[in-house]
């Protein structure tokens with residue numbers, strides 16, 4: 001039942017997989033394919049940096065002759081686990097302890113229990129009935145069997161105590177181990193027996209994930225032959241040192257250091273492996289036998305909690321050409337964020353089904369088709385959302401639909417200097433490159449016109465509708481918004497930059513607790529993107545995560561704007577911008593036209 005195909009390791013549900021194959025596309029304009037046409041994936045982060053194990057790796061016989069060392073009496077602190085050891089500068093790297101002897105315990109009882117229980121103890125089908133089934137994707141793929149007592153998700157949001165942990169016989173065998181380490185049971189977040197078959201190798205790797213930084217990793221060899229089992233750890237992949245891990249010896253491993261195992265014995269190596277925190281700060285649940293868990297690479301959810309996450313959980317409303325694509329792609333790098341089937345659904349504006357007699361339920365059903373709703377239903381620790389940059393402008397149409405179909409979704413708005421935004425829109429809409437679909441979505445109204453000509457026409461349009469900074473939203477809507485076409489992007493060149501007017505209804509309806517406003521100019525560097533995303537993850541209730549790809553998406557090269565036009569537009573926008581900073585209660589920013 002459990003498919004541990006290594007290529008599909010990022011999303012693991014006990015019953016299905018979503019292949020993590022699609023890398024985010026950087027479209028250069030509005031796309032408009034059908035919801036089913038794009039590939040979905042959880043982002044391809046994994047809880048270990050191991051390259052996908054295509055099949056079991058063979059142990060290397062030559063390693064048997066490597067010199068053997070004894071784990072030293074070192075102290076591994078969490079400070080030693082802040083970053084992967086091989087990423088530290090050389091001077092620091094060589095000083096980090098890699099493993100440490102933590103005492104001895106008698107393992108005769110555990111050995112006896114394993115031998116009495118026989119093969120059945122290790123069988124997944126048995127665990128699923130009398131204990132609880134858990135996936136460890138890489139290890140499962142290597143054929144490493146397990147008996148799980150305690151397990152937590154990668155973000156240390158919750159910890160599950162399995163029925164077998166509460167079995168009096170197992171308790172009598174496990175608690176003395178915790179005591180020998182001076183660790184209270186509530187501090188243990190993972191505890192399992194792992195059986196590694198003969199001839200198998202776990203290649204050099206270091207563990208990754210939030211939990212690694214906050215936990216100590218202990219190995220207790222139960223069945224082993226140090227002469228034939230080559231355990232190596234080192235400051236880097238090419239400087240691994242072999243250590244003996246004899247039966248009954250508690251050894252702490254710095255799992256941020258590269259380590260590997262080659263089993264050249266003719267029997268399975270069995271270790272008790274546990275991870276403990278320094279504080280018992282994590283929520284714990286005691287699971288009944290046969291409880292069903294649903295896992296992704298980083299999350300674990302109980303079947304009984306299915307459907308507890310609203311779908312979608314977030315909407316990026318706009319503004320168009322203000323970094324919405326980047327923001328969405330950055331967000332989707334969080335391991336708990338699942339991209340929608342399409343990034344820009346447009347369902348709440350021009351894709352809205354117009355047949356008569358459709359109920360809100362019908363619309364909900366249609367809207368959900370743009371997301372992996374069923375998968376999210378099973379994995380409520382994860383979330384999804386969409387990004388349709390035209391929603392901000394069309395609040396008259398979109399807002400009532402959001403209220404009905406996504407009333408609790410967190411709303412994100414990213415803004416950019418309106419002068420630069422307008423020029424970027426003009427460049428996109430008049431770009432000769434693009435697919436037929438993209439060109440249709442962009443509209444042809446500005447083709448053959450200079451930027452200055454379009455600006456002039458827009459200025460007249462705004463004047464005709466008497467648009468001014470202190471007007472209220474109703475007037476803006478009745479006069480200006482209602483005259484905007486839907487279905488193509490060649491309109492509102494300047495109107496889309498009147499952010500205060502557009503934001504007003506959204507803020508009134510949802511408030512700042514549900515709506516976050518940010519600025520594209522605050523994402524100008526790798527560190528700046530990380531900082532902004534930190535705030536967004538927090539706003540969405542996601543655990544912190546460092547994203548890898550912070551490059552700007554959906555970029556376009558074009559010649560600079562004429563200085564006089566720039567000055568004209570800057571002057572035009574100045575009072576509107578002032579209004580914006582006032583309603584957002586933020587410092588005035590000097591918006592440069594090409595930011």
Ligand SMILES: Nc1ncnc2c1ncn2[C@@H]1O[C@H](COP(=O)(O)OS(=O)(=O)O)[C@@H](OP(=O)(O)O)[C@H]1O
Nearest residue numbers: 320321322323324325326424523552553554555556
């Ligand atoms: N991180 C970061 N830093 C600086 N600039 C950035 C960043 N991310 C996106 N961009 C610029 O945003 C423009 C694309 O915005 P959108 O993705 O919202 O466009 S769209 O409405 O979805 O078509 C596009 O602007 P132009 O290149 O001027 O067209 C991108 O270059």
